[in-house]
Amino acid sequence: MFQLTRTQVLALVRKSHKAQIIVFACAVLLIATVTIAYNAKTIEAHIDGQTVHVTTIYGTVGEALAHSNLKSYPEDIVNPSRDTLVTKGLKVEVTRSIPVHLLVDDQTFMTRTPAKTVGEALVDLSERYGLQIKDVDEVSTLRTAAVTDQMEIKVRRAIPILVRADGKVIDTYIAPRTVADALTKLGIVLGIKDKVSLPLDHMLVPSEQVQVVRVEERVDTVKSEIPFQNVTQPADYPVGLPDKIVSRGSKGLQEQTVKLTFEDGKEVDREILGQRVLTPPTNEVISRGAQTSISRGGTTINFKRAYVMRATAYCIPGGTTKTGASVRWGVIAVDPSVIRLGENVYVEGYGQARALDTGGAIKGNRIDLYMNSTEAALSYGVRNVMVYVQ
Template identity: 55%
Template sequence: MVEKTGTRAISLVRSSRKTQIFVALLGILLVITSVVLLKAKTINVQIDEKVVSITTISDSVGSALKYSGLGVFPEDLVVPDRSTQVEKGLEVSVTRSLPLTVKLDGQEYTSRSAKSTVGEALQDLSDRLGLNIQETDEVDIDLQTPLVANMEIDVKKAVPIHVKVDGKQIDTYLAPRTVAEALTKLGITLGGQDKVSLPLDHNLQENDEIQVVRVTEKVETVTTEIPYQVVAKPADFPVGFPDRIVNRGENGLNQQVVKITYEDGEEVQRDVQKQEVTKTPVNQVVARGAQTSISRGGKTINFSKAIVVRASAYSSGSVTATGSSVHYGVVAVDPRVIPLGSSLYVEGYGDGIALDTGGAIKGNRVDLYMNSADAAYSWGVRSIVVYIK
């Protein structure tokens, strides 16, 4: 009887402990539930073109969305941002990011972006992934194209190059390619004769300089004169006298077909393709003095040259420009026409010698010394022939 009573007591004690534990757990649960209910807040999330209300005990919008079950990606655009503190009735907008692949110089990068255009998405990925994509880099899709899911974008890093063409300097950026491809990309068309400073198959490198020289050709017919020749025939008048025209000459004409080559508008070469004389020149025939002696007063005077001059006379002075004393027969001359010291025969005056000069004696002028002022006055100024011996 005593054993049964002890067993029953032990059983009651055990049952009481389970009850106590259960009650304790229930109390803790009630406390937690009370705390949760007190802390819980409901916010409205606009996502996928609908509004979803979620109740959360999270402190920040980012945390609330993370555990919301809405499948929000880290790249999705959240407004207000994820660090915003949760408040009851807060309105949250989520713009879904789209998956895309960027191939940068052959290297693929797969990510997501919530930006609306290709250009904005590339800048977004460049900033987040450290791709250093620049505005000058070449993209196979227009940067203003709206972004769509699973878009594949090819980007090639560009390098600076410099092109001189048609009088313009073009400083631009292009992805590495051949010179020929670069010119096509820039809309520069080469003519068949144009010259390029780099080979067309040369692969561009940073700061390469390309100069395009425009080469053009033009064929012209050019007519030029063929100067006539002067043919002199000896004549019976003094050497030194002006030639006398017997038959006037006429220039001929030569016609050439010429190919002219220009580089950037400047003539660099002329090639004669064909030529012919269309008019033969006619020589001019002149009579040229051949007489070298004359007879005066029964005396033969030999000379090397005869010239027509204007002759004046003077009688003053005592010493000539050459230092000799003045006397009849002294002739003042222009040394550029008649060398000083030359022996002369002067028509109407007689023998003389070029020993003096004068300020007014220039060109075909001479001044003859007379022994008196009356003789000089009587001579006056006249045209005569001077024979230089």
């Protein structure tokens, strides 16, 4: 068999240019392989509950992961961080991000998040995209729910509203919706007759107020008294004297069917649907004086009104009355609020007189009769008399 010695091979290489190139390439490859083998480091990556060993010549964790066979996304959480220098035996924790669809009002984001729950995802995405999602905003899924692959999360920004209902004030936030939908969302059920301060199809705007008035209608049977009437009949005694009761009246009793309307527990209207009398009332009969004339000593005295008065007597010779007239027989003192000054009167037991004077003690139904002597005045004393104002 044909064989070449080492010396022959070297001689052949020196003479062949192509052979020289091959030898040089092999040498470079050998040097590179030795260099790589010397610089290569292995890190331990924990991903999705599995441990994967990654051998790399790159200097940082981020570069090592990016040039490995592992799929890595910018949204993944890497600990220690991606710019950490690779050292031999370094352990790296990778929390995979999940693709989700986020809809905030009229904005749509096709993105990824490493968050485990919807609430955590909203915090992450809100900070990342500057969305300022608040805790009061409405979310289509419970914030405590686990994030799943390709999950759709809808967020509706809430506005402040104030609702008064059932004696309570609900100061809350809610996504824009009609009044009817807002009340349903708050668990407020409307009755057929209930009143709402805004139309049910009205779309709420920030800081709007809604008043719910509960309306209740009830039909009751109510018993009530029927007042009696006063029936007056003329009597044969002077006009002005107190009325006399001939027969006392008594109240009746009636039963009414009433429709009562209440607003928030307060009665605002009542309608009588029907009624019947259980006991009729009895009228009270009163006799009233109708006599306007009397006969005294064969003379007829006509009068407008009669009084029973407390009478006294006085005597002040040469005195002057309130009206400026001189005192004399037939002058009497009266209370002007009862008998006007200047009125002609007839006093039983005294005769014709005229009201021309007043007195400090003469108040109400009292008169003071002038006498011609002190003895006569003292003798008269105090008595009740009939006074007829003509």
